[in-house]
Amino acid sequence: MKVIHLISGGDSGGAKTHVHMLLQNLCRTPGVEITMVCFMEGPFSEEARALGIPTVIFPGRNILRTYSALKKLIREGGYDIIHCHGARGNMMGALLRRATGLPVVTTVHSDYRLDYMGRPLSRATYGTINTLALRRLDYRIGVSDAMVDLLISRGFDPDRLFPIYNGIDFTPRTPSMSRGEYLASVGAHWPDDCVIAGIAARLNPVKDIPTLVRGFARAHERCPRLRLLIAGDGEQMNELKNLAASLGVKEEVCFAGWVSDVDSFYHALDINTLTSLSETFPYSLTEGARAGLPTVASRVGGVPYLIDHGVNGFLFEAQDYETLARHLAVLAEDATLRAHMGARLYQKGKNEYSLESTLQRQLDIYGVILRRAARPKTRRSGALVCGAYGRGNAGDDAILEAIVTELRQIDPDLPVWVLSRKPSETRLTYRVNSIYTFGFPKFLWRMSRTRLYINGGGSLMQDVTSHRSLWFYLFTISAAKILGNKVQMYGCGIGPIHDQSNRARAARVLQKRVDAITLRDTHSKEELADMGVTNPEIILSADPTVILPAAGEEVIDGVLENEGLDPDGRYIGFTLRPWPGFEEKAHIFGQAADYVWEKYGLTPLFLPIERRLDVAAAEKAAAHIQKAPCHILKNTGSSDHTIGLFARMQAVVSMRLHALVFSAGQGVPLVGVVYDPKISSFLSYIGQDLYTELENLTLEGLCAHIDAACARIGDTAFLSVGVDRLRQVERRNSEAAKKLLECEK
Known part of the structure; x- marks a missing residue:
């Protein structure tokens, strides 16, 4: 593989470090030939x-x-890829793209709209040319996921964007000076038992060091042992010294000046900080991670992709020094928390942001580009997925994540489009193209270009919550088929459809317009038979979300700690939802929570699936708890966090199907409260027998089911049977999709 890199040659800072590091290591990689072209001679090219x-x-x-x-x-060099950096490189790459026929990729090192701030002439010329050139290139690599998100938000195709990070060498370092020696060298004569927060940054406005000084001063009032070490130089030095003096922390703040011994600096700290107003992905974060330091950072740019709030550090909104102060004080007062967070950050940094991972990521990107370049060009390409997405339901969002994951396993280069109520959010979260659910002209046009239409999981074929939603999904199925797509209903549930005219309409559409239906339960199969639907290939499978993994143990430890909960505690999970008849039964859940606390020592933990509804239901039940400590999570977070939380439960009592699916997939004993046949059908399908109808719910009956579930805690032989079956049959979803895609080749 031969790659030519185009760059101006006047670059400095992070872009210079990234390009030099990457190309130096690519040159050492067997089978890779690199040439760098600069448009000027200077320090950049000399160092290269x-x-x-x-x-x-x-x-x-x-x-x-x-x-x-x-x-x-x-042409004469036989290159395979043109890789550009910066405005001049992008302009030349755009010109060469058609002339050479080679794929052209650019690395976007910074926000191109801000590159020429304060230089109006350059902004009007180079800035405009760069903006136009970026749109004409084939692929773009963002230096951090945040940069990719920025490009997605500006309309760039998610299928042609890749993230990469400024990786560093995580080989253990031995600092040249001990902590005491280093502090003495910079004039910081502090007690041995002090807790030191620090930052390494240019002292200019974008780094917002005044916010750090103000936050530190407020935290120092609460924790007098806290100290602040600032490494760096810049135009704000005197201003910052005066600020520290005016806040009464002159002796507790040390300005170390420009630091060349980075290892000794970071090994002198207990807490790393970052207060920038704007960032892509600063090296100071990964350097702090390499030193095993918990980090308190402003929520900007790519920072949240490394710092998981409450897990390996804390985040605050830029300029919010009060919140910064609270986080600093919490860490300063708890050495165990510092150690746990620092260890988690080190592990994440080593796994995902090392020099080796950056190099491998770049090689993987080149591989994708070359593979796509070799594919034959066709008029129709990709899949369109439709479902109840973008509505804040963790179960529906998990379905989409699972479907997208499986489609990319079938074909990693398959373009995926999704209909969503919040297309901007869906584009950013899943890195797919997205169209507003009711944007009829756009999605009909897209259907004329895609190969596969997926009616995506869940209970879409029902008229209990809405007649109109049923009609809409039937319309999209018909339109997709008429416009030339293969049509699959993916890991779905059928019914209940009560209205006879709706049943007849649904039966006609499914019989005539659908190629394959994979079902998540036996009740749905019976419903189709009763409706007379026989023409599509009907396959009994499972809910696609059973393939999704749980977040790592250390991540869930951090989530629980951030909620003030013991990571080693024993919990029973409750997931409730408003439904006709629920309010009359809410007290039963509260009394059952007291029962399980007194008998088994399990702390009740309420976990919502749909935040907008489930938290209110949890609060009504919790109001009846008299003895047990309980906790209501307002938000369980991403799919892997949600699944990881359910995995920590000793048992789960749920009205929500996906709480049962998530728990079953992790081998957790279940108790179902049935408001819809899909609940009992799912539990029966996996061999679980502990469920009762909501209308028949009694305290005695619920407690008896909880007793039976608790008796199964640790019974891996019983619980694993249903889990293994789920995962085996779930493969039928993607197998059906693969078969339909291959039919269209």
């Missing part, structure tokens, strides 16, 4: 040569001459 990077200079401002020379070099 010193690192062993083959570097060619094309000086001068004659664009046409440079273009012709580059075109000749690329």
Whole structure:
């Protein structure tokens, strides 16, 4: 593989470090040949040569001459990919794209709209040219997921975007000086038992060090042992010193100046901090992670992708020094919490943000680009997925995540489009193209270009909650088929459909317009038979969400700690939802929570699936708890966090199907409260017999079921049977999709 890199040659800072590090290591990779072209001679190119990077200079401002020379070099050199960096590289890449026929990719190191701030002429020329060129290139690599999110929000195709990070070498370092020696070298004469927070940054406005000083001063009032070490130089030095003096913390703040011994600096700290107003993904975060430091950082740019709030550090909104102060004080007062968070951050940094992972990520991106370039061009491509997405329901969102995951396992280059109530949010979360659910012209046009339409999981074929939603889904199925798609209903539930005219309409559409239906329970199969639907291939499978993994133990430990809960505690999970008849039964759940606390020592934990509804239901039940400590989570977070939380339960009592699915997939004993036949059908399907109808719910009956569930705690032989069956039959969902996609080739 031969790759030519185009860059101006005047770059500095993070972009310079990233390009030099990456190309130096790519040059050492067997089977990879790299050439870097700069458009000026200077320190950038000189350092590149010193690192062993083959570097060619094309000086001068004659664009046409440079273009012709580059075109000749690329054609004669037998290159496979053109990789651009910066405005001049992007402009030349856009010109060479058609002339060479090669795929062109660019790495976006910063927000291109801000690159020429304060330089109106350059912004009007280079900035405009760069903006236009970026739209004409084939692929874009964002330096951090946040940069990719920014590009997605500006309308760039998610299928042609890749994230990469500024990785560093996580090989253990031995600092040249001990903590005491380093502090003495910078004039910080502090007690041995002090807790030191620190930052390494340029002292300029974008880093917002004044917020750090103010937050530190407030935290120091609560924790007098706390100290602040600031490494860096810049125009705000005197202003910051005066601020520290005015806040009464002059002796507790040390300005270390420019630091060359980075290892000794970070090993002198107990807490790493970042207070920037804007960032892509700063090296100071990964350097702090390498030193095993918990981090308190502003929620900007790519920071939240490394710092999981409450797990390996804390996040605060930029300039909010009060929240920053609270987080600093909490860490300063708890050495165990610092150690746990620091260890988690080190592990995440080593796994995902190391030099090796950055290099491998770049090689993987090149592999994808070359694979796609070799694919034959066709008019129809991709899949369109429709379901109840973008409505804040963790179960529906998990269904979408599972479907997208399985489609990408079938074909990693398959373009995926999703109909969503919140298309912008869906684009960012799942990195797919998305259309507003009721944007009829757009999704009908897209249907004329895709190969597979998926009616995506859940109970979409029912008229209990709405007649109109049923009609809408039937319309989209018919339209997709008429416009040339294969049609699959994916891991779905059927019914209940009560209205006879709706049953007849649904039967006609499914019989005529659907190619394959994979079902998540036996009740749905019986419903189809009763409706007379026989023409599609009907396959009994499972809910697609059973394939989703739980977050790692250390992550869930952090989530629980952040909620003030003991990670080693023993819990019983309750997931409730408003439904006709629930309010009359709410007290039973509260009394059952007291019962299980007194008999088994299990703390009741209420876990919502649909936040908007379930938290209110939990509060009504919790109001009847008299003895047990209980906790209501307002938000369980992403799918892996939600599944990880259910995995920590000793048993689960749920009205929500997906709480049962998530728990079953983790081998947790279940008690179902049935408001809809899908609950009892699912539990019967996996061999679980502990459920009761909501209308028949009694305290005695619920407690008896809980007793039976608690008796199964640790009974892996019984619980694993249903779990293994679920995962085995779930494969039928993706197998059916693969078969339909292959029919269209």
